[in-house]
Amino acid sequence: MIEIRDLHKKFGALHVLKGIDLEVQKGEVLSVIGASGSGKSTLLYCINGLEPIHQGRVVVDGTDVHAKGTDVNKLRQKLGMVFQQWNSFPHLTVLENVALAPRIVRGLSMAEARDVAAKQLGHVGLGDKLNSYPNALSGGQQQRLAIARALAMEPDYMLFDEATSALDPELVGEVLDTMRLLAEEGMTMICVTHEMGFARDVSDRVAFFHQGTMEEIGPPAQIFGDAQSEHTRRFLANVR
Amino acid sequence: MNDTIHFFSGFRPADMVFLAEAAWRTLLVYGVSIFLGTVIGTICGWLLFEGRLLAAATLSPVLDIFRSVPLIIQLVLFYNFAPIVGLNLDPFASGVVILTVYTAALVANVARGGIEAVGRPMRRAARSLGMSYWQDLRYVVLPIGGRAVFPAWVGVALGVMKDSALVSVLGYVELLKASQILITRTQEPFLILSLAGAFYFALSYPISRYAAKLQQRWAQ
Amino acid sequence: MFDYNFHWRPVLKSLPDLIEAGMVTLQVAVLAMACGIVIGLGLALIRLHMRGPLRWFASAWVELARNTPALFQLFFFGFGLGAFGWHLSPYTIVLAGLTFNCAGYLAENFRGGFQAVPDTQIRAARSLGMTSVQTYLRIVIPQVLRIVYHPITNQMVWAVLMSSLGMMVGFRELSGETQFFASRSFRIFEYFAVTAVIYYAIVKIILGASRLMALRLFRY
Numbered sequence: 001m002i003e004i005r006d007l008h009k010k011f012g013a014l015h016v017l018k019g020i021d022l023e024v025q026k027g028e029v030l031s032v033i034g035a036s037g038s039g040k041s042t043l044l045y046c047i048n049g050l051e052p053i054h055q056g057r058v059v060v061d062g063t064d065v066h067a068k069g070t071d072v073n074k075l076r077q078k079l080g081m082v083f084q085q086w087n088s089f090p091h092l093t094v095l096e097n098v099a100l101a102p103r104i105v106r107g108l109s110m111a112e113a114r115d116v117a118a119k120q121l122g123h124v125g126l127g128d129k130l131n132s133y134p135n136a137l138s139g140g141q142q143q144r145l146a147i148a149r150a151l152a153m154e155p156d157y158m159l160f161d162e163a164t165s166a167l168d169p170e171l172v173g174e175v176l177d178t179m180r181l182l183a184e185e186g187m188t189m190i191c192v193t194h195e196m197g198f199a200r201d202v203s204d205r206v207a208f209f210h211q212g213t214m215e216e217i218g219p220p221a222q223i224f225g226d227a228q229s230e231h232t233r234r235f236l237a238n239v240r
Numbered sequence: 241m242n243d244t245i246h247f248f249s250g251f252r253p254a255d256m257v258f259l260a261e262a263a264w265r266t267l268l269v270y271g272v273s274i275f276l277g278t279v280i281g282t283i284c285g286w287l288l289f290e291g292r293l294l295a296a297a298t299l300s301p302v303l304d305i306f307r308s309v310p311l312i313i314q315l316v317l318f319y320n321f322a323p324i325v326g327l328n329l330d331p332f333a334s335g336v337v338i339l340t341v342y343t344a345a346l347v348a349n350v351a352r353g354g355i356e357a358v359g360r361p362m363r364r365a366a367r368s369l370g371m372s373y374w375q376d377l378r379y380v381v382l383p384i385g386g387r388a389v390f391p392a393w394v395g396v397a398l399g400v401m402k403d404s405a406l407v408s409v410l411g412y413v414e415l416l417k418a419s420q421i422l423i424t425r426t427q428e429p430f431l432i433l434s435l436a437g438a439f440y441f442a443l444s445y446p447i448s449r450y451a452a453k454l455q456q457r458w459a460q
Numbered sequence: 461m462f463d464y465n466f467h468w469r470p471v472l473k474s475l476p477d478l479i480e481a482g483m484v485t486l487q488v489a490v491l492a493m494a495c496g497i498v499i500g501l502g503l504a505l506i507r508l509h510m511r512g513p514l515r516w517f518a519s520a521w522v523e524l525a526r527n528t529p530a531l532f533q534l535f536f537f538g539f540g541l542g543a544f545g546w547h548l549s550p551y552t553i554v555l556a557g558l559t560f561n562c563a564g565y566l567a568e569n570f571r572g573g574f575q576a577v578p579d580t581q582i583r584a585a586r587s588l589g590m591t592s593v594q595t596y597l598r599i600v601i602p603q604v605l606r607i608v609y610h611p612i613t614n615q616m617v618w619a620v621l622m623s624s625l626g627m628m629v630g631f632r633e634l635s636g637e638t639q640f641f642a643s644r645s646f647r648i649f650e651y652f653a654v655t656a657v658i659y660y661a662i663v664k665i666i667l668g669a670s671r672l673m674a675l676r677l678f679r680y
Contacts, residue, residue, distance in 0.1 A: 050583055076589040087584035090680055091602045100598060101588035133680035146584075153588060308617075308663040309656045310624035313635060317656060320649040324464040402529035409628065416531055423539050430543035433536055437528050444527035 001025055001061065002047060002157065002190075008055035009042055016042045018212040019056070024190060026156075029183045031199035031220075032192045034209035035235060040192040041084075043209075044159045047190070048072075048079040061156070077105060080150030084162040086142040088134035094121065095130040098149045106153065113152075120148040124178050140171030144178050151182075158182065160191040196239055200224050208232045250426030259432075262418030263439055269335050269414065270404040274397050276336070277343025284344055285351025286377075299348075306345035312406045314338050319410050335407035339400060346396045353392065354385030387458065394451035398444050415439060471650045474641050481637035482658050488555055488626070488633060489619040495555075496562030496619075497612070503563060504570035518567070525564020530622050533557045538629045550631035558619055565618075569611040573604035606678055613670040617663050624659070634658060 002024040009017040016039045024030050032040045045051040047058055049065045049072040058065040063075060089097050098117035102108045108116065121127055124144040134142055143163060150158060160179065164172045176198050183189060183202050193199055199206050200220045207217040210231045216223065227233045284303065288295045306314065319334045329337070358381050366380040367373075408417035419436040423429045471478075506518040525533070534557035537548060548556065577600050585595040627635035634655055642651040 048587060050586060073589045073591055076587055079587075081584075081587040083580060083584060083587075085578075085580050087578075087580050089581065089585075089599055089603075091606065091678075101585075101590060104594055104598065105589040135680055149588065305660060308621075308660045310621040310635065310659055312624050312627065313652055313656050313659060317649065317652045320652065324649065398527075402527075402532075405529040405531045406625075408531075416529065416535065420535070420539075428543075429539035433532070433540045437524075437532055437536070440528045440532060441524070445523060448527060 001059075002188075003059040004043075004047070004056070005059075006056035007043075007046060007053060007058060009039070009046055009051065009053050016212055017046070017053075020214050022207070022214065022217070024157075024188065026188055027186050028205065029187075029189045029191070029203045031203040031206045032190065032209060033194070033196070033199055033206060033223075033235070034215075038209040039212045040209045041161050044081065044161050044190065044192060047159060048076050048081055050081075073105070077153045078156045080153060080155035080158045082143070082146050082150055082158070082160045082163045084165050086139065086146045086166070088137070088142045088145055090134055093131050093133055094126060094137070094145055097134065097145060098152045101149070102152050116152050116154075117148070120151045121145070123151070124148045125174075138171060139167045140174045143167065143171075143175045147175075147178055147182075157188045157190070160189065160193065162192050162194065165194055194239070196224070196236070208235065210235070251422075251428050251431060255422055255426065258422065259415065259418055259435060262413055262415045265332075265412070266404060266414040269332060269339065269407055269412065270401050272336050273339035273343055273404065274400055276340040277400070278347050278393070278397075280340065281344035281347025282351045284348035285353075286355065288348060288352045289355045303345040303348050306342050311338070311342055311403050312409050314342065315406060315409055331407065331410035331412035334410055335404075335412055339404060339407065342403070343396065343400050346399070347393065350389050350392045350396060354389035355381055356385075357388035358385045391451045391455040391458075394447060398448055401444065402440065466650060467647050468650055470641075470645045470647055471654050474651075475654070477641070478634065478637060478655060478658060481632060481634045482662060484632070484637075485620060485623050485626075485634040486662060488551070488558065489616065489623050492555055492558035492562050492623075493612075493616050493619050495559040496566050496615070499559065499563035500566030501570050503567035504574060507567070507571060508574055521560070522564045522567045525561050526568070530557065530561050531625050531628060533560055534625050534629055550626065550629050550636075553629050554623060554626040554631045554633070557625075558622055561622065562615055562619055565615055566608075566612065569608045569615070570604065573607040574600070576607050577603045609670075609674060609678070613667065616666055616670070620659070620662055620666065 002022075004020055004022040007017050007020040008015070020039075020043065032043065034040050042051060046053050047060070047065065049058075049070075053066050060075060060078060063070060065072065065075060089100070092100060095114060095117050098121055099110075099113040102116050103110060103113035106113075118127070118130060121130060124147050126141060126144055126148065129137065129141065134145065137145065147158075147163075163179065164175050167175065172195070176195060179189070179191065179198070180202055191198070191203070203220055205217060206220050206223040208215045208223060208227075208229070208231070210229075216227060216229045216232050223232065224236065227236065284299060287299055291299065315335065315338050318338050319329070319331070322329045322334060362384070363376055363380060366376040371379065405414060405416045408414050408420075411417075413421070415436050419432045422432050426432070503518040503521060506514055507522070510518075534553060537553045537556045537560070541548065581599055581603070582595055585599045586592070590598065623633055624635040626633040627639050630636065632640060638651050638655040642648040645651070
């Protein structure tokens with residue numbers, strides 16, 4: 001379980017997150033929507049400790065992420081992350097991209113790491129690209145590579161930071177399909193997204209962020225059909 | 241107090257004048273060479289661009305030699321070659337000739353890069369306005385391409401300034417040669433070398449910083 | 461007009477010695493580059509990540525190396541340190557001077573290389589649980605090496621050309637050896653002409669080897 005209590009985050013004078021309280025249960029798919037600059041992406045960075053926080057607590061399976069003695073590198077193995085810019089490592093083949101972290105972080109042997117990597121790449125439909133370099137892949141393929149890379153750490157949670165925003169429109173579908181597949185397999189996911197269709201069809205709950213606060217959270221039917229907040233209704237009217 | 245007096249004992253005011261004159265000679269051989277070298281190098285760059293195959297086969301291997309052989313060897317070679325063909329050149333003239341050719345070889349590549357930086361569409365646009373080939377070069381290629389490679393040219397110019405110290409191998413008393421002479425006489429190597437180093441640094445550092453700033457501003 | 465008789469025989473006789481001296485040139489250049497790469501990497505990292513005295517030291521090194529003549533730097537290691545009672549051998553002077561110079565130039569190349577690797581690459585690696593050291597060794601440095609590969613090759617060529625300054629401090633590398641032979645036989649032009657060819661060959665071999673290595677190293 002991921003438990004967030006009274007989370008505050010500032011960038012200089014900018015107060016990006018103003019007291020977030022949120023719980024995500026095992027097996028749940030949560031979509032986070034809202035305008036750019038509303039703090040949704042920062043929330044993900046605070047969950048896996050890539051950004052320090054100023055107040056509050058983030059607890060993952062009983063471990064306080066930002067506590068002094070926490071081994072964040074160990075913790076991050078539990079928390080797979082996929083970025084808006086897919087960040088393939090350009091100097092490694094597709095297979096090496098995925099096999100590197102299992103080998104040097106989880107300590108698998110070269111052969112084991114390659115097996116794990118090949119399996120995950122097959123899972124996201126890149127089984128025939130193992131020895132290509134990322135620059136030979138389309139954006140959609142590179143984003144699926146990023147998903148396989150995160151999955152190869154066998155994480156308990158997956159964090160998606162606008163995974164489809166940087167893609168050409170015709171490539172969005174293949175990545176969303178992969179994410180949908182993961183959700184069906186029971187992965188716990190937090191998806192910051194601008195894809196309202198995905199949020200409505202796949203998530204168990206949808207959270208709407210507005211200027212650093214979580215304005216509203218509830219099942220998709222409630223958020224998309226019967227939003228309580230004026231801000232939520234206005235945002236949804238604009239994106240559709 | 242005693243220590244300081246001892247430290248400066250061998251170095252007299254007249255030596256300062258000697259160094260200043262040598263610094264002037266450094267600037268002189270450098271200034272003439274960089275001017276001539278830039279002009280000739282730009283013409284070579286234009287030939288490389290326009291001449292295509294012919295230039296690639298003839299001019300560019302020749303220029304390449306001047307970039308692949310140490311300058312000091314070039315200087316010694318030319319200084320000893322000139323009398324063979326009946327030219328009696330003093331160290332200054334020999335230095336200027338080789339530094340000019342060396343500069344030209346480096347500038348040629350920069351200049352060609354500058355012409356290439358001006359895209360075909362822009363040049364076609366200029367010609368479509370009725371500009372002649374030369375007008376296009378003068379009013380479009382020179383300002384736009386020149387700006388694109390100005391920082392690179394500054395890099396070459398500063399490099400040649402530092403390399404110009406090598407003319408001393410021919411016996412031309414430029415700043416470093418003068419320093420060496422003074423060091424032998426006064427036994428004050430640290431003081432004298434610091435003065436010489438400070439002279440080069442004071443010229444090179446502000447200019448290189450300025451060029452880097454310009455490049456940053458133009459890159460935006 | 462040609463009343464000069466070229467005498468190539470003595471040069472050909474000493475060709476084995478010259479080629480051996482060429483190996484000394486290559487050796488000192490390679491050593492200086494190896495030290496320069498390690499030190500330059502350190503200087504770049506200090507300038508990128510640190511504050512205070514260590515950073516001033518690194519900046520002073522880089523700016524002095526880039527803004528004063530290489531010959532000045534050699535003189536400094538030669539006579540300048542003599543002021544403090546340090547008397548280095550000609551070999552050490554050249555090696556120290558070249559290393560100082562290469563490290564300064566390479567530091568700037570490395571700095572640009574590090575800045576060219578996007579921060580998002582580091583984030584992605586850290587999100588997989590890699591430590592910062594693992595991230596640097598596995599993700600950042602391999603990409604930086606690719607970016608600075610051509611500048612390193614150019615610097616290697618420079619190191620070879622610059623090592624010819626050994627002649628000015630009494631080091632018998634290729635140029636020094638040539639001068640030694642030339643002054644004994646008075647066949648200055650012939651000797652230096654052959655040496656120029658040897659330098660040209662060394663430079664071409666380095667460039668060719670670098671190109672071959674790049675094919676094997678960078679398949680992306």
